[in-house]
Amino acid sequence: MCLSHTREAKTIFVYLDNAATSFPKPDYVLRSVREVLGGAYGNPGRSGHLFSRNSAGLVFEAREKLAAFFDLKNCENIVFTHNATYALNMAILGTVAEIRKTDSKPVVVTSVFEHNSVLRPLYALEDEGKITLRIFSPDPNGAEDDFHRLSAQICPRTKLCVLTAASNANGHTFPLERIGKALRQKGVLLIVDASQKAGTEEISLPSIGADMLCAPGHKGLLGVMGGGLIAFSDTCRILPEVILSGGAGVDSLNRKMPLVLPERLEAGTLALPAIAGMKAGTEYLTTAGIREIAEREKEMKALLTDGIGNIRGAVIYEPHLAKGSLLFNILGRDPNELAASLDRDGVMVRAGFHCAPLAHAFLKTGNQGAVRVSPGAFTTRNHVRFAIDKIHKAACSPV
Amino acid sequence: METFFIKFATVTYAQKAQKALDRAGILSRMAKTGKDGCGYGLNITASSRTEALRILKKAGIQYSI
Numbered sequence: 054m055c056l057s058h059t060r061e062a063k064t065i066f067v068y069l070d071n072a073a074t075s076f077p078k079p080d081y082v083l084r085s086v087r088e089v090l091g092g093a094y095g096n097p098g099r100s101g102h103l104f105s106r107n108s109a110g111l112v113f114e115a116r117e118k119l120a121a122f123f124d125l126k127n128c129e130n131i132v133f134t135h136n137a138t139y140a141l142n143m144a145i146l147g148t149v150a151e152i153r154k155t156d157s158k159p160v161v162v163t164s165v166f167e168h169n170s171v172l173r174p175l176y177a178l179e180d181e182g183k184i185t186l187r188i189f190s191p192d193p194n195g196a197e198d199d200f201h202r203l204s205a206q207i208c209p210r211t212k213l214c215v216l217t218a219a220s221n222a223n224g225h226t227f228p229l230e231r232i233g234k235a236l237r238q239k240g241v242l243l244i245v246d247a248s249q250k251a252g253t254e255e256i257s258l259p260s261i262g263a264d265m266l267c268a269p270g271h272k273g274l275l276g277v278m279g280g281g282l283i284a285f286s287d288t289c290r291i292l293p294e295v296i297l298s299g300g301a302g303v304d305s306l307n308r309k310m311p312l313v314l315p316e317r318l319e320a321g322t323l324a325l326p327a328i329a330g331m332k333a334g335t336e337y338l339t340t341a342g343i344r345e346i347a348e349r350e351k352e353m354k355a356l357l358t359d360g361i362g363n364i365r366g367a368v369i370y371e372p373h374l375a376k377g378s379l380l381f382n383i384l385g386r387d388p389n390e391l392a393a394s395l396d397r398d399g400v401m402v403r404a405g406f407h408c409a410p411l412a413h414a415f416l417k418t419g420n421q422g423a424v425r426v427s428p429g430a431f432t433t434r435n436h437v438r439f440a441i442d443k444i445h446k447a448a449c450s451p452v
Numbered sequence: 453m454e455t456f457f458i459k460f461a462t463v464t465y466a467q468k469a470q471k472a473l474d475r476a477g478i479l480s481r482m483a484k485t486g487k488d489g490c491g492y493g494l495n496i497t498a499s500s501r502t503e504a505l506r507i508l509k510k511a512g513i514q515y516s517i
Contacts, residue, residue, distance in 0.1 A: 128464070129464050311461060
């Protein structure tokens with residue numbers, strides 16, 4: 054638990070909104086970010102002087118750390134963006150633009166568990182007549198597994214699949230390794246949205262067979278807001294078309310962006326403090342042990358599932374899911390009011406639709422959505438007990 | 453001392469090359485290059501030229517001279 058030193062001094066609070074952004078950040082990360090903000094750092098990859106070289110060196114080290122983190126050999130395959138939404142838009146729109154050079158209207162497959170940062174770019178492409186969009190959902194009866202439900206959507210014109218590594222709403226996952234392997238055999242590209250997975254579990258890009266993986270720096274990677282990335286597989290089968298053009302620090306007289314990664318997709322000044330944060334967060338995770346952190350988060354989710362499940366009227370959506378966020382409602386209670394009540398009691402969660410409208414429709418959460426509780430790397434048993442107690446209190450209070 | 457300059461498409465490739473040369477004990481200094489001043493390259497001693505180019509080829513790092 055933490056003591057707030059701001060507006061409401063000495064209020065005990067418990068932060069369970071790590072799916073939105075992780076809190077707290079390790080001191081090591083904060084020190085690294087401050088060092089960049091106040092240190093001898095210029096614009097990376099622009100000028101030739103000492104300060105610019107300092108920054109370029111830091112960015113290069115960050116690429117190397119993150120490449121190793123995702124089990125990649127080539128650090129130039131780490132492209133920095135400003136967040137996961139930028140990364141997903143550049144990956145999706147750029148890949149479709151490249152595919153459309155040989156197929157004017159490819160089929161793109163995605164799932165109901167995607168965030169709007171995947172759905173909205175795909176809807177835009179569909180509305181413009183540039184793709185045929187197929188959205189699959191898990192079998193509501195659980196008879197058929199997700200792999201077969203997805204496979205049923207693949208046809209000869211399917212060129213791209215975009216899938217979440219873990220739903221931001223409730224942690225739903227897909228068998229990515231199996232899916233990736235099957236898609237490779239069929240010549241279908243795979244983009245993975247790892248917004249909720251990167252940093253919370255080990256991810257090997259070669260193992261899951263994805264061509265690209267998109268992630269934010271400020272969630273599981275424990276960095277600060279303002280940074281994200283696209284990790285390109287060493288065996289990526291496509292180079293996305295450029296979506297955002299501008300200065301790249303090289304080849305200024307050319308009308309076009311550079312041909313090679315990462316600069317091809319890094320128009321404009323990089324978010325150096327956020328990149329420093331991602332680098333430091335990755336180092337922290339590697340030192341602290343990502344497996345240990347993942348196990349602790351799993352334990353916290355189990356405690357939450359058990360505790361909330363025992364509250365009268367509680368409905369947990371897909372309670373069997375072992376990792377990620379937990380999504381619930383209390384029958385007869387407005388989830389937004391419930392979240393506001395918890396906030397007054399010092400428990401921070403998020404209610405509503407979580408930018409994942411199709412997931413909520415599939416889970417039948419109702420017209421006001423649900424409450425999401427998302428533990429993180431620093432959530433303790435005491436935090437969980439405190440939160441369950443307050444959720445119980447809120448659920449039992451008169452409407 | 454006579455020097456030799458190797459050019460790269462981007463700063464990232466120049467950095468990657470510098471690291472590969474560093475590992476082999478070849479010192480280099482990064483500098484801006486090109487008529488627009490918007491390229492990157494590495495200055496090395498001329499006597500290291502053959503060995504440096506061999507290392508870059510082996511590492512698969514594209515360059516021009």
